[in-house]
Amino acid sequence: MNDLAVLIPFLIFGIVMTGTPGPNNAMVLVSGARVGIWRTMPLVCGIALGIGLQLAVVGSGLGAVFEKIPGFHTVLSVSGAAYILWLAWKIATSGPLQINVEQRPPMGLLGGAAFQWINPKAWALSISAAATYVPAQNHILNLCIAAAILTALSVPCVGAWAVGGVAFRRILSHPTYALAFNSFMALVLVLATMPAILRLSS
Template sequence: MESLLPFLLFAFVASITPGPTNILVLSHSSRWGLGATLPIIFGACVAAALIVFAVGLGVGETLLRFPRVQQAMVWIGVFWLSWLAWQIFQSAPPSLNPTTPRDEGLSVFGAATLQLLNPKVWMMAVAVVSVFAGGGDKTMRLVLLSLVFLLVSLPCMTLWALLGVGSARFFGSPQAFKRVNHALAFLLLVSAWLTVLV
């Protein structure tokens, strides 16, 4: 396990840097709070760890053999993220009236699906496997890398959720909430489209 420390650093940087999932977690927590966002964080982190494991077992090589499938995944992901950005952009500020019906937001399944369609997650998983998995029988190493990635990504994404909760308190007015949502929608849109334009 001589490469565990470099992998820990890699996992931290991959998990803490802005990306579509972190932006959605920030937006979700600013609207519904930390408690409602924790299942989404868990779903996204487990899905990312499972993608690392699946890529290590050969899914990554299979995708490399079928570039059209890769391209389709990228475009589906970009369009879905664009739709989510639109949802964030047009969402109304949360109601202070407790009798107002509450919409659900992103689900655990939605967060996990987002990871499956997120090009950043797949690129990260390919990098993990090619740099840190090593040769030979690597099943146990893949389990360890996936578990470590999960354990590193959970607190990193929770930090983004806490940032969202803090922004909701700081920007308490409906106008400020809309401005924050417009900025988050723009960032999500940029992060989605940069994957195909750059």
């Protein structure tokens, strides 16, 4: 990963994939609105660590498992889709923000990391990155570097969505605005996930 011709496109790819709407960022936005930036940071760090770990595992040979057990790939895709649809429903029906009520983040460090294994967008990111940006020469070293870079990129790119959530906090205590926001975020969650599921299933 010391070749700028590979490194710069990989950085752009990582920023776009981790910073654009998807299941991770939808959860972080909602969590930021409900519990604030600092209490959402364990979730953000868990997501970042999970993304880096997934890239390392995928790049080091999980693809061979998919080739030997073709149905395993489909099971992961279907399970991930079902969970995300449930999560979208929970967000859509979560109601207005109760500012004076102590609330817990939807996930912590371990939950955020584990969520990547059923997150279709994370799978698309890991598979694409491992296949496209990790050189075959010194593969394991380059893979570890790429995973570390992706982890570091994910913290600010995903964390920015927690800041956005805080910006929306005040209006989310109004039932009408909350319903519109929650419904919109649930829709974004589903729409951002479907293309990744379709790519992984094809």
